[in-house]
Amino acid sequence: MPAPRILILGATGGLGRALHRHLAAGYELASWGRADLDFEQPDTFSTKLASQKFDVLLNAAGMTSPDVCEVQPERAFLANTVAPQILAECCHARGARMIHFSTDYVFSGKTRDLWFETDETVPVNIYGRTKLAGEKAVLKASPAALVARVSWLFGPDKPSHPDNIIQRALQTDDLSAVADKISVPTSNADISGWIEQLIIRHPTTRGVLHLCNSGVASWHSWAEAALTIAARLDVPVKTTTVQPIELASLTQLKAPRPLMTVMSNARLQSVLGGEIRNWYDALEEYLVQKYQPQ
Numbered sequence: 001m002p003a004p005r006i007l008i009l010g011a012t013g014g015l016g017r018a019l020h021r022h023l024a025a026g027y028e029l030a031s032w033g034r035a036d037l038d039f040e041q042p043d044t045f046s047t048k049l050a051s052q053k054f055d056v057l058l059n060a061a062g063m064t065s066p067d068v069c070e071v072q073p074e075r076a077f078l079a080n081t082v083a084p085q086i087l088a089e090c091c092h093a094r095g096a097r098m099i100h101f102s103t104d105y106v107f108s109g110k111t112r113d114l115w116f117e118t119d120e121t122v123p124v125n126i127y128g129r130t131k132l133a134g135e136k137a138v139l140k141a142s143p144a145a146l147v148a149r150v151s152w153l154f155g156p157d158k159p160s161h162p163d164n165i166i167q168r169a170l171q172t173d174d175l176s177a178v179a180d181k182i183s184v185p186t187s188n189a190d191i192s193g194w195i196e197q198l199i200i201r202h203p204t205t206r207g208v209l210h211l212c213n214s215g216v217a218s219w220h221s222w223a224e225a226a227l228t229i230a231a232r233l234d235v236p237v238k239t240t241t242v243q244p245i246e247l248a249s250l251t252q253l254k255a256p257r258p259l260m261t262v263m264s265n266a267r268l269q270s271v272l273g274g275e276i277r278n279w280y281d282a283l284e285e286y287l288v289q290k291y292q293p294q
């Protein structure tokens with residue numbers, strides 16, 4: 001069987017860049033950004049996609065800031081719901097498989113229990129509502145599609161919470177982070193490896209699948225973990241201690257956030273047939289590569 005031809009959308013984003021780096025060596029790969037396919041102009045999709053050969057479409061594009069979505073709901077609906085639906089229709093029509101990335105923010109966050117793929121979805125903000133509508137539209141238009149929900153991404157391609165807290169700790173020892181919001185930090189590099197396996201070894205896996213590392217963290221414990229690892233790597237952080245604060249104290253946020261969105265990765269473990277490593281181990285590997293590259 002020839003290797004599948006892959007098209008990545010969102011190639012300028014954190015996850016899109018990681019997917020590109022992981023897959024570039026082994027596959028016939030095209031990686032498109034907004035300039036190649038603008039999700040706010042879905043009427044251009046069929047013409048633009050007609051000129052590109054692909055067997056698998058990885059959609060890592062979307063409007064990803066909850067606060068921007070909250071104040072620009074029409075644009076969020078186009079990018080997170082309408083565009084994915086049209087992409088799924090195109091994939092279905094040409095027999096391609098679509099893997100569409102979604103979010104833990106489809107859940108209400110109102111329980112400490114693990115969230116499973118089959119659990120009820122009740123998003124609390126526009127971002128979550130438009131992403132959930134996108135999930136449903138994709139699966140309706142293309143029953144062979146896979147909706148991959150991810151949470152709290154980190155990696156070398158775009159600064160995220162651990163990078164930001166380390167940057168701040170180089171300047172000051174007066175740090176705070178929210179302690180009452182929990183989920184699972186997840187490595188973009190790990191996701192890229194799982195996606196390759198899902199493409200090559202599990203071509204018929206469909207429906208909703210949670211793609212996250214194992215374990216649980218708050219923004220506070222994630223921050224302290226990053227600082228502790230950084231200090232061990234001789235990064236001159238001024239402290240490894242972070243003051244815990246409540247989400248409710250962040251009054252500048254425009255979109256409400258769900259509090260507890262820890263997803264179960266049991267289905268992922270069962271599909272791939274192996275243990276999924278803890279987020280802490282993945283974070284440590286990332287920070288070692290960043291601060292002590294070989």
Ligand SMILES: NC(=O)c1ccc[n+]([C@@H]2O[C@H](COP(=O)([O-])OP(=O)(O)OC[C@H]3O[C@@H](n4cnc5c(N)ncnc54)[C@H](OP(=O)(O)O)[C@@H]3O)[C@@H](O)[C@H]2O)c1
Nearest residue numbers: 010012013014015034038039061062064101103150152153
């Ligand atoms: N980051 C997280 O912690 C997190 C958590 C849960 C779920 N997710 C999901 O994971 C996926 C990837 O997230 P990410 O962190 O890699 O996102 P990201 O870094 O914000 O990248 C988003 C990508 O989408 C593109 N994009 C945005 N609006 C567009 C438009 N109108 N037309 C075409 N492209 C557009 C961006 O292009 P530009 O560079 O031109 O803006 C960028 O390439 C998304 O589906 C997101 O909802 C992320």
